[in-house]
Amino acid sequence: MTRVILQDKSGQMIRKKLDYVPALYKIFDEILVNAADNLVRCPTQNRIDVEAEEHVAAESTSTVIRVLAAQMHGEHKCYVPELVFGHLLTSDNYDDSEKKVVGGRNGYGAKLTNIFSTQFVLETADSSAGKNYKQVWEKNMGVCNKPVISNNKTEDFTQVTFYPDLKRFGMDKLEEDICALFRRRAYDVAASTHGRCTVYLDGKQLDIKSFEDYVGLHLKPDAFRTCKVINERWEIAIGLTDGSGFQQVSFVNSINTSRGGSHVNYVSDQVVNAVLEKVSKQKGGGGPLAVKAQHVKGYLMVFVNCLVENPAFDSQTKETLTSKRERFGSDCKLPDDVLEAVLESGLIDALQEWSKAMGKSELAQHLNRSDLGMQKRLFGVPKLEDANKAGTKEGSSCTLILTEGDSAKALAVAGLSVIGRDHYGIFPLRGKLRNVRELTVKQMLENREIDQVMRIMALDASKEYQDVKSLRYGSIMIMTDQDYDGSHIKGLIINFIQNWFPSLLRVPGFLKEFVTPIVKMSRGEETITFFTVPEYEEWKQANNDGHGWKCKYYKGLGTSTSAEAKEYFSEMAKHEIQFTYSGEKEDDLIDMAFNSKRADDRKAWISACEEGTFVDHAQPDLSYTDFIEKELVLFAKYDVVRAIPNMVDGLKPGQRKVLFGAFKKKISGEIKVAQLSGYIAENSSYHHGEVSLQGTIIAMAQTFVGANNVRG
Template identity: 25%
Template sequence: MAENYGADQIQVLEGLEPVRKRPGMYIGTTGPRGLHHLVYEVVDNSVDEALAGHCQKIQVTLKADGSVVVVDDGRGIPTDIHPSTGRSALETVMTVLHAGGKFGGGGYKVSGGLHGVGISVVNALSEWVEVTVWREKKVHTQRFERGLPIGELAIAPCPDHRTGTAVQFKPDTQIFATGIEFDYNTLSGRLRELAYLNAGVEIVFTDERLELIKRDVPRCDVFHYAGGIKEYVAYINNDKQPIHEEIIFVSGERNNVQVEVALQWCSDAYTDNLLGFANNIRTIDGGTHLEGLKTVLTRTMNSIARKRNKLKESDSNLGGENIREGLTGVISVKVPDPEFEGQTKTKLGNMEVRGIVDSLVNETLTEYLEFRPAVADAILEKAIQAFNAAEAARRARELVRRKSVLESSTLPGKLADCSSRDPSESEIFIVEGDSAGGSAKQGRDRQFQAILPLRGKIINIEKTDDAKIYKNTEVQALITALGLGIKGDEFDSAQLRYHRIIIMTDADVDGAHIRTLLLTFFYRYQRAMVDQGFVYIACPPLYKIERGRNHYYCYSDRERNQIISGFPDNAKYDIQRFKGLGEMMPEQLWSTTMNPDTRTLKRVEIEDAAEADRIFTVLMGDRVAPRREFIETYGSRLDLTDLDI
């Protein structure tokens, strides 16, 4: 019997109910990323006050009770009665979706934020929120619980003339089932980034969770950079050898679009590192601002090269990837009405921005280098060396380009390919050695799983020029098998042969080193692969415990101890420690590590691009002193009692 479908079956969600019903639509996920997004939303409101010129200091504090408080010295959220709701403007922005001063009302010329879903969403997903506003010689307070106001707005005289807003909230465990514990490093990375992008704004970050952080006093970091993105570039290049000490800086505004660019070339780097931001949002998928920057760099540097007779009339122009070799650059644009594109909405689409960036950078860069010919010559010399090395590399182009008909391409002989020709359903396991490769090849599902065994350790791409990279057999196999293209070319995911690239190495020191070398390769050769989430790490078990006819696989020492503690005191059991994947039978490897229904994969993500770049330089570069300092600083903080070598 058919069910009646009428108006009474149409569900209408009132107020903030849609947010609590479908939180993923508003913050992406209810996991750790979504949890931290709540903090960013509140902080971004304070940053917008700074962009408008009304805020100099922002304080972010992690409280011992699991809540977070964000305090600024801006103008304070308006508290007068809103004409549309009949409630205070404060209550309106806290309880009504898409209510705020950033929708053409003249409150803000430019607003940042991570696609600002608004403080009302933070309110909806919190157990409680308490807001304090200092404004017009009064202090206004109101409490909310799970999105609903508790009582009216309370108003009292303010003894001083301070202005600003304090928002304290505790995330709701009913929403964030995986926990509401904030990670200090994740938050500090974003707060540091915001301080670099907004010169002069002081952000004080404090952690008062003494029991958690195992300290007697709170941890506190102050992020305050008068030099803005110039200091950002200096931070990234701290452990590199710059070609020119002075950082090239471009700043200007046209048609209400504000542009800042900071550039510095280094002699000991073989890749470029360009970070793009639009309204404080990291544009990992690029966009018109980065396109404009790359275009003008190529045109301007080639023009200067010909003026200085570095290129003869018959010579071809230097490629953009040659000119950008060794370059660290940050471009930050502030656009009144930003248009974001791409699957993750992190690609700037405003067409007018490209031309504005082009003209501003061309003027400043040309003038800078004409007055500093030695700097121009040094940058061009590195670019010409890169061009010559790239010419040798281009001989391998046919090998590294993915053919439309895969059977006609020259794939490495050691690759055990999968049957599927659909990259979106295909995955490849990169394993160390023939022994592990043999188990993986026998245990895999041939329909969608490919295996590529590597012999020994691949070269460290961090300190290797292009010519040596393309001569290395193992690297060549990687490039060809994955369909990566030429280093420096724009990444095209359509050329990728597998959409899950899984590093599967032994659980020992050598395995960790090989994994690090592979991550360095992916990050430096084609970082967009990592940015767009194609790189994973497999999690094979460390132990197999057998007791009678039962067996258990354990992925950590803690899990092993938990299982053993559950046995009776007089039980006889056997523990096998897997030190190499080759020790595992094919069916064991499949069931524990390769079967999509039972395995655990870790996706490699970059939370803090500048810090990631710096760490790769320190740990994988050819300068010993910074690496020794890093190990001496952080090695003492590690618990090495259970180190298995």
């Protein structure tokens, strides 16, 4: 059985598998709990001595004011000390209407110790009566010797010495494991008595002055813990485990409840609920798997020291408290500072790491199904134009082109007439991929696009990729519009791979992008193409705002003609750019860009972006650092601009363009939304979809209260 004991060398509590007899441990504990109970009845008690030797199970000495009177009991016609320690079912704790916070309840404890001892010696001194009382029982309480009463000239005390009948426990001597438990219980009593008396072990005073000192024996010096005295009946401490399982150390009226019980649940439930509430407010619910109460509890180590009125236990061993909360006789509501300390301890980060690891395992099980592995021909994926060599021994030389929508797919299909279908496949994405850092595994697998991409590639979430030989396609090429939203789609794909298959980012040439012009300026036979908006804006400022030039803005890849598509693909080296990985810093940058908890880092990232920043698409390679800091940041900045109303007129850019178009058209009556949206897009350089523009027009035209329209 695994129990907590004190390690002599380190002076720390450790968990160790011990071989001991629980009944022997319990008869020792009964005497010790009696000494602690006496502290409740007699607050002036100032000392408890505990000795554990090979031939003596325990000597428990209590220096007290209230002692066992050396006088005859009126009803039972025997001395009171004999009645208390030598007669079964004698206790003053039977009246449940009287609220008591002691460990003894049934009148058996100390008598059972007597019964299982070859010799049981009781000594008590009563200075007020000037008497010293000593009595010895032998042969398992079968022989009760007459008490010896003498004059007392010492301080008040009560001392019990017993010699356990080891043969009844199948033992020849007191072994080290049981003695280690005896010694640990001395530390327990020192902690659970709230520092109101001094505890000595084998003649040495224990340096445990508070419950917090005791908690320190269980945790490493630099380990997290938060300790709090809640009230005169409750003190608690919360620590963290490594996730291997819930641990607790608890005391009820100085009894060590080794299996916990309702008092431990009372405290731990409050912590768990606070953590779950915090996790639920975060996007993604804490990780790829939904974090539940048992997961949180597995990271907690709870310490509880409490006084409970008339406690009820599961058995005479008193290992589990079964009293209901409403019968505790007091409350233990954890204050905000304790809960806040736990929330800031790193527990939530640990839960997310666990959740991600478990999510990878679940995802791997899904992907390793027989119908999702390496296949030469893949069925059940609509709109996939599969490469002829995909899934074969030449699959590592194949490239999957992920396009932004069906119109971009049409452009790529036109390009296949140039490069062929043997080593190039095409799959269109429906708009933007989900941010997988905010999805559970269940949500990911329910997302058809993500599931289909994993199937097409034959990805394995449990594998650390060193090469691409086990994949259906050896590389992915991202083909999106060259506007800000196209950069966002690239970032979301990179985020998906880095979060679930990070080793693939480190494989050279696995991830590429296909760039096309966003603006083409022509004058006569002279043509200039621009791959980024800042690059175009810089040229325009230097060339008289482009006067005399004809401008073609490529709203999307669908704007390009088939002839232009063939031109792009015939010059593949000019339009293909490989992403390169240079170290863990780039993993952190990708996390910063998409992790919902790092909003402050993103603010600094956006603020640091300088005007005119753009990626040089003349280079054949692009590091993830440059992509994040020179391209994706432009989307983030633009997204803020179009989402936040301007301080001057209270309008967003889209709303301002709607007003501009309405004023220019001089609208005096009703007009169809589709008709107006087309006019605005044509005259105000609106480069996004007409659906969003029409939504803006409808919202601005609404007249009811709370519509947040122009009039509001």
